[in-house]
Amino acid sequence: MNSSSLVVERIEAGAFGHWLAQAQAALRGRGGMDVPCGECVGCCTSNYSILLRPVDAALDIVPASVLSSVPGMHYPHAKMNPRSDGSCPMFSSGRCAIYAQRPQTCLDYDCRVFAAAGMQAGDDKPVINRRIRAWVFNYENAAAQRAHQAIQSAARFIRQHADAFPHGWVPRTPAGIAVLALKVHEVFLEQSRMPDCIADQITAIVQASQRFDAV
Ligand code: SF4
Numbered sequence: 001m002n003s004s005s006l007v008v009e010r011i012e013a014g015a016f017g018h019w020l021a022q023a024q025a026a027l028r029g030r031g032g033m034d035v036p037c038g039e040c041v042g043c044c045t046s047n048y049s050i051l052l053r054p055v056d057a058a059l060d061i062v063p064a065s066v067l068s069s070v071p072g073m074h075y076p077h078a079k080m081n082p083r084s085d086g087s088c089p090m091f092s093s094g095r096c097a098i099y100a101q102r103p104q105t106c107l108d109y110d111c112r113v114f115a116a117a118g119m120q121a122g123d124d125k126p127v128i129n130r131r132i133r134a135w136v137f138n139y140e141n142a143a144a145q146r147a148h149q150a151i152q153s154a155a156r157f158i159r160q161h162a163d164a165f166p167h168g169w170v171p172r173t174p175a176g177i178a179v180l181a182l183k184v185h186e187v188f189l190e191q192s193r194m195p196d197c198i199a200d201q202i203t204a205i206v207q208a209s210q211r212f213d214a215v
Pocket residue numbers: 043044050088089090091092095096097098099102103106
């Protein structure tokens with residue numbers, strides 16, 4: 001093993017409290033994320049199906065041949081499935097061919113949510129996983145650090161007790177779990193106020209999620 005293989009890449013992810021407020025607003029449809037992607041094209045090459053919504057201008061320019069229907073959603077909701085090599089059908093010559101009109105799904109994607117939740121993006125997403133390991137947040141204050149710890153505790157709990165939640169309630173994808181952990185982390189902010197039994201903890205988490213979505 002040479003010394004260069006021991007070098008761990010570090011990329012500034014920004015101030016955690018600021019990132020969290022921005023991510024919460026984005027989840028409520030009030031703004032997008034400003035991700036310092038640099039040269040990374042991980043999300044365009046990592047086996048994601050990209051949802052197109054009626055508001056997306058991309059619907060008018062993406063060839064119909066790469067669109068398919070979305071189970072449970074009506075047209076003009078559609079999705080672009082990845083090519084066999086995992087790349088998006090709009091990824092060409094190392095870049096997005098419709099960058100100016102890329103869908104909201106792409107504008108919202110921020111792999112720092114995995115770093116926030118202490119998770120990887122999935123075994124089929126090595127490029128994104130490498131980026132997740134490299135992200136380093138800084139903390140404006142103790143509250144921001146506590147919030148980060150609470151999101152990681154929430155993600156751990158949800159994965160550990162997924163089968164104890166109501167059927168179908170826990171998302172199946174790592175991205176879904178990371179987002180859910182962000183939404184319900186308030187439950188884990190003060191461990192001393194956490195209910196004793198698992199069933200009550202799960203009830204508190206479900207209620208926190210409902211509160212988040214209601215705002
Ligand atoms: S539409 Fe563009 S930005 Fe979105 S995944 Fe495809 S190539 Fe990437």
